[in-house]
Amino acid sequence: MENRVEVRHLFKPLDGKLMELLESLTPADWNKQTVAKAWKVKDVVSHLLDGNIRALSIQRDKYFGDLAPANNNYHDLVDWLNKLNADWVNATKRISPDILLLLHKTTGRLASAYYESLNPNDTAIFSVGWAGEQESLNWMHLAREYTEKWHHQQQIREATGRDGIMTREFFYPFIDTFFKGLPHTFKNTGAPVNTLIKITITSGIGGNWYLKKIKDGWHLLKDADTDSFAATVKIPPDIAWKLFSKSIRPDDVKTRVEITGNATLAGQVLQMVSVMA
Secondary structure, three states, rough: OOOOOOEEEEEEHHHHHHHHHHHHHOOOOOHOOOOOOOOOOHHHHHHHHHHHHHHHHHHHHHOOOOOOOOOHHHHHHHHHHHHHHHHHHHHHOOOOHHHHHHHHHHHHHHHHHHHHHHHOOOOOOOOOHHHHOOEEEEEEEEEEEHHHHHHHHHHHHHHHHHOOOOHHHHHHHHHHHHHHHHHHOOOOOOOOOOOEEEHHHHHHHHOOEEEEEEOOOEEEEEEOOOOOOEEEEEOOHHHOOOHOOOOOOOOHOOOOOEEEEEEHHHHHEEEEEEEEO
């Protein structure tokens, strides 16, 4: 059975957390460097605003001001998105923090209401490319949108030393969605049928995921009926969100990740990138 991630009810409270966070920032906080090397806090706030505006304009209102590459090549699409993101962030450097906050207050609630209105079983306007999907249902599209909002807010929180969303309520749906990209990450990785890999995100806000080799590829499971694994990987949550969003890379976290068994299979887990990057 398909393991869905339900997030529609989380957009409003996550946006509420963001508003509390932004209202608490000092002038110095807005200029602090984030783990996204090209962006400071203000840049990430601008990017989150762009996400709200794009959701309302493109998804809700069906207004496509900029068209994606016609050939639909993944790398061309990533390049196009990166340019869109950079253009927006550069243009919004002239906008003050107070105006950014005002715009977030307006667009955040509207975007959350739009997300809540979608039927999770309908076909999504965009597929989730990093999960290898050519067509996605809305539940997966919404889960992907949630991960964007979660990990960019966490970038701000880490940069400014503020807790708030590294909780079971907010973190688990984020990381559960990210693991939807694991079978696609292994698409070119060979192994005998029934090979099983166990991945653990440690602490009470994490959990276990299992990747099983089947005849036609790999399948992600939430449970396993054996304790025999070809490889196991344990990752702390404060490492996992940065690793799988490509803010840090596997070589940066060798001393924080625990691996047993087949090092090649375990290493491939660390290569997963669950964002368009």
